[in-house]
Amino acid sequence: MPRSTRADTSSGSMPEGGGRELTRQRVVEAAAGLLAREGREAVTTRAVAAAAGVQPPAIYRHFDDMDGLLDAVAEQGYARFVEAKRAIPAPDDPVEDLRAGWDLAVEFGLANPALYAMMYGEPRRGTDSPAHRAGMELLLGRIRRIAAAGRLRVDEPLAAALIHATARGAVLTWLSLPEDRRDPALLTAMRESMVTAVTTEKPAVQDPGPAGAARALRAALPQQTTLSEAELHLLGEWLDRLAAGG
Structure with missing residues (x-):
């Protein structure tokens, strides 16, 4: 039967x-x-x-154990956060987009203090989850938009680390303060410090696209000492071709 x-x-x-x-x-x-x-x-x-x-x-x-259950709770939290990020249209200005994303991350933490403290206060909780990787891809997409606009001050991995560190620090610091000492100016100051560290006010390359970037880098080659003469010559040829193609 x-x-x-x-x-x-x-x-x-x-x-x-x-x-x-x-x-x-x-x-x-x-x-x-x-x-x-x-x-x-x-x-x-x-x-x-x-x-x-x-x-x-x-x-x-x-x-397997309670840690496994808490990882699943963190994964659910990451998924909710990613859905919220995807639901908001990106501003045309990539730096304003960065500000909006940072604000959203902080607002999520303040609205879900216990979840956020578990997600980000316990080392590597849920950081290998699909939702966390999707969130990182959204962040890297924002950073690449800034780089494409010629306004990224540091390299992309460092930019991602700075953005994460300041948002996490802002939320965890805010939550650690007594309510009568929680001044919104703290969050604004931390956000703007991050923006200053990660971006430039004006594009490093005035002309958009690869041709403008190639011309800017070509002009800076004589001042650098990292590459050998042969490497400089080859890179110069590549940059000349990119600049001409623009």
């Missing part, structure tokens, strides 16, 4: 795979809700099981 495949759901009518996924999602949402309402210490096996309407052993059929 065929074995029953009744799912671990209230309806009892869904196939086992779908029911398993629904139960997993219910556990993640229960843990996220406890985290938001009561803080990190409230997220225990017993409390999550009660909130999700499952027996405690059921949690470990979906996650």
